[in-house]
Amino acid sequence: xxxKQPDAGPPPIQLWTRDGFQGxxxxxxxxxxxxxxxxxxGPHAPRRAVLERLTPDDRDDPGALPTTVATSRQGVKLHVSxxxxxxxxxxxxxEADEVHFIQSGTVKFETxxxxxTASEGDFVSIPRAIAYRYAPTGDGMRSVIVESxxxxxxxxxLPSGLLNTARDLKFAEIDPNMPLGGPTQLVLKTFDAENxxxxxxxxxxxxxxxxxxxxxxxxxxxxxxxxxAYLPEGGPPSQFLASTTGDLLMFNLSARPGGRPPVHINAxxxxxxxxxxxxxxxxxxxxxxxxxxxPKGVIHHGPSEDVPEGYQAWLLExxxxxxxxxxxxxxxxxxxxxxxxxxxxxxx
Numbered sequence: 001x002x003x004k005q006p007d008a009g010p011p012p013i014q015l016w017t018r019d020g021f022q023g024x025x026x027x028x029x030x031x032x033x034x035x036x037x038x039x040x041x042g043p044h045a046p047r048r049a050v051l052e053r054l055t056p057d058d059r060d061d062p063g064a065l066p067t068t069v070a071t072s073r074q075g076v077k078l079h080v081s082x083x084x085x086x087x088x089x090x091x092x093x094x095e096a097d098e099v100h101f102i103q104s105g106t107v108k109f110e111t112x113x114x115x116x117t118a119s120e121g122d123f124v125s126i127p128r129a130i131a132y133r134y135a136p137t138g139d140g141m142r143s144v145i146v147e148s149x150x151x152x153x154x155x156x157x158l159p160s161g162l163l164n165t166a167r168d169l170k171f172a173e174i175d176p177n178m179p180l181g182g183p184t185q186l187v188l189k190t191f192d193a194e195n196x197x198x199x200x201x202x203x204x205x206x207x208x209x210x211x212x213x214x215x216x217x218x219x220x221x222x223x224x225x226x227x228x229a230y231l232p233e234g235g236p237p238s239q240f241l242a243s244t245t246g247d248l249l250m251f252n253l254s255a256r257p258g259g260r261p262p263v264h265i266n267a268x269x270x271x272x273x274x275x276x277x278x279x280x281x282x283x284x285x286x287x288x289x290x291x292x293x294x295p296k297g298v299i300h301h302g303p304s305e306d307v308p309e310g311y312q313a314w315l316l317e318x319x320x321x322x323x324x325x326x327x328x329x330x331x332x333x334x335x336x337x338x339x340x341x342x343x344x345x346x347x348x
Contacts (some may be wrong), residue, residue, distance in 0.1 A: 014299070016265040020249070020317060021236040022258055023268075034263050035221040035298045039345055043293045043323055048340060049332035051103065051142065051289040059140070063088060065187075065195075066145055069328035070272075070293070072320035074150040075191060076248060078272070078291075083144045086135030089185040089197075090204055093128060094344070098145055099241070100124040100134075100207040101222075101314070103276065103289045105141030109134045110205045114172030116289060121222045121276065121312065123241075125152065130217060131186065142289065145173050146316060150243035154220075157238045161226065168224035172217040177204045182209075222276065222312055227256035234258025234305070237315065246310045250343075253305065253316040255280060260304040270295050271315035273340075276314065280307035284341030293322060300337035302327045 011029040018024045047071070057064035059082040066081035075096060092112075100107075102122045109116050109124060111132040118124045122317055126132055128151065154169075156162035163169070181203030188196040220240075227240040234256065253273060271294045275285035283303020285292065294300045296319075316346040334343040 001170050006287070012263050014263045015266060016266070018238070020266065020269055030263075031082060033338070035301045037137075037230060037336075037343075040334065041066055044298070044321075046292070046294045046298055046300065046337050047324060047329075047332045048285075048290060048292045048335040048337040049324075050287045051080055051144070051291055052287070052329040054080055054327065056080045058083050058087075059316040062086065064193050065091075065189075066143075067327055068325050069291070070322040070324055072214065072318070073323050074247070074320035075147070076320035076322065077147040077319050078316075078322070079145040079147065081145060082140060083134070083136055084140040087133040089187055090133050091129050091187045092131040093126075093147070093189040094192050094225075095128070096149050097128050097243075098124065098126045098147050098149045099152060101144045101146070101274065103142045103144060103274075105139075106137045107134050107141045107143065107173070108137055109217070110175075110178070111172055111285050112205065112207075113215050113217050114174040114207065114210065116170060116172045116217065116219055118219050119221075120307045122219045123222065124219045125217060127151065127216045142291075144221065144291070146248075148248050150245040150247060152241055152248070154240060155242035157228075161227060162238060162240055163225060168220060169221050173215075174207045174210050177205070180206045204305055222252060222254070222314060225252040227252055229256040229258045233259055234261065239317075247319040250319070251256040253313040253315040255282075255307040255312075256305050258306055260306075261302045263299060263301045265299050266294075266296055266317075268296060269324050270318055270320070271300075272316040272318070272322065274314050274316075276312040278309070278311045280309035280311040282307065282311050282313055282341035284336075285313075286295075292335060293324070294335075294337055295321065298337065300343075302337070303339050 001045040056067040066079035070078040275290040
């Protein structure tokens, strides 16, 4: 499968847009296929990584934190976790909201406001300063964690249609039988190079009763988020979650009807897509847990999303410019931006 534009047909249209597809737009045609490139040097390049090829620190060391795969100057980060044993401590992120996407396995979360069990395809929202720990309920798990300094909230374009929150949004519930426990370490995550660790006399997640209607920790399955398409030619997806600043957006990018996306220059957002699973392939992405990243200003096309047999994927757009960490780069490869395959120069 190649990302090259077929010779037949009308000249390809190239779009330049601000604020994703929400702001100014310019369209031109080109006699050549814009996404093609021969080589690239430097960090601002499109890359892909199959997360199964990464061994996160917490897989074999229960005391380790998830492994960071991308960072930014604005504090937006991506992490990967693959625990096989419970966390022996509690974490409170005092700088950022977190969204945990469960790629595989089943995971029990215990938090400041109650417990919930998340399965494959679930997003779990843990806002800033909510203490938590998690553990696989089976042999292991794998998750992708999005960290945002700005508060995150469900933000579909309309109150109904994309989400059925009454049916599909599940909240943490207090377990009154959780023991008080003995001395427990509480790790405060900050932007400092070194975290702060408190030793508490009891487990801080042992709770009594809930006295409020609002519960800030929730889960929502990707399959429950409707896809948004404009027929017959397709069109941009609609976000289901956003930061209060509008600097971070998340979309369901699973198979949907319509034409292939246009050749596009996104002036403001890095685009990170997680191909979750098939049965259908999303262009060059066939392995579950494939993470692709196209930085802002890099011309890309992208595979057709109109895949009859279906697949699941989600998109993260962030104004923060992401940089892959050395551990992520070690298992990542350059990507062509037509079908999101490894670039032809890989392996030469």
